[in-house]
Amino acid sequence: MLKIEHLTKTYGEKKAVDDLSLQIRRGEIYGFIGHNGAGKTTTLKAVTGILQFDEGEILIDGKSVRTSPLECKREIAYIPDNPDLYDYMTGIKYLNFIADIFAVSAADRQDRIRKYADLFELTADLAQPIAAYSHGMKQKLAIIAAWLHQPKLIIMDEPFVGLDPKASHLLKGMMREVCDEGGAIFFSTHVLEVAEKLCDKVAIIKGGKLIRSGTMEEVKGDDSLEEVFLELEDESC
Numbered sequence: 001m002l003k004i005e006h007l008t009k010t011y012g013e014k015k016a017v018d019d020l021s022l023q024i025r026r027g028e029i030y031g032f033i034g035h036n037g038a039g040k041t042t043t044l045k046a047v048t049g050i051l052q053f054d055e056g057e058i059l060i061d062g063k064s065v066r067t068s069p070l071e072c073k074r075e076i077a078y079i080p081d082n083p084d085l086y087d088y089m090t091g092i093k094y095l096n097f098i099a100d101i102f103a104v105s106a107a108d109r110q111d112r113i114r115k116y117a118d119l120f121e122l123t124a125d126l127a128q129p130i131a132a133y134s135h136g137m138k139q140k141l142a143i144i145a146a147w148l149h150q151p152k153l154i155i156m157d158e159p160f161v162g163l164d165p166k167a168s169h170l171l172k173g174m175m176r177e178v179c180d181e182g183g184a185i186f187f188s189t190h191v192l193e194v195a196e197k198l199c200d201k202v203a204i205i206k207g208g209k210l211i212r213s214g215t216m217e218e219v220k221g222d223d224s225l226e227e228v229f230l231e232l233e234d235e236s237c
């Protein structure tokens with residue numbers, strides 16, 4: 001579903017991502033963990049096509065994000081770490097705007113908006129301008145928007161930040177559902193307990209380099225993910 005090959009991205013002199021390769025298959029929830037400034041957001045943005053990169057290749061379902069950006073964007077959804085949506089739009093206008101971009105039919109969008117807005121208890125607020133939303137409400141709206149066109153690959157940067165426990169639980173279920181239906185999820189998180197419970201596979205990045213990746217069992221063995229992560233952080237200091 002997603003193949004990242006030898007990705008390198010520099011900002012001026014700073015190598016933010018250094019020769020990173022990983023592969024995500026259909027059906028996998030793939031967690032991406034690393035310290036602040038490790039290169040997670042840079043990698044995720046490169047995958048979505050928002051950020052140009054210097055070297056390497058990124059393939060989504062076999063298509064290059066460099067040479068087939070539109071085809072790739074049709075297959076994915078991206079939820080950034082900060083849900084800066086269009087404040088002047090109402091929630092419902094924003095969802096319809098996103099549905100228009102992805103050419104979701106009137107019937108499908110109505111069903112999906114109704115379903116997810118009800119689940120996230122956001123229905124009553126959809127008529128409000130986004131400027132009046134709390135951080136968590138914006139995050140819920142961004143999640144509903146991401147699910148509207150039934151993307152094959154969902155990329156999320158710290159998706160659980162700001163969500164209440166019920167919404168977090170709901171999102172985890174929605175992530176698993178996408179994978180059960182043949183999609184894939186790639187998301188970053190600092191909450192290692194969530195990653196450990198939820199992810200099929202995990203990659204650990206440090207200073208732009210991938211230092212460990214594999215199935216959760218391969219990466220953590222009999223230890224907790226937190227223990228392994230902290231050990232790896234210390235080791236390569």
Ligand SMILES: Nc1ncnc2c1ncn2[C@@H]1O[C@H](COP(=O)(O)OP(=O)(O)OP(=O)(O)O)[C@@H](O)[C@H]1O
Pocket residue numbers: 011014015016034035036037038039040041042043
């Ligand atoms: N626009 C930019 N210009 C210059 N340097 C940048 C820019 N964006 C990120 N960086 C640098 O690239 C490195 C990787 O940043 P990135 O945002 O990818 O890290 P991250 O793992 O997502 O961190 P966090 O967990 O804090 O969100 C950092 O050293 C950061 O300072």
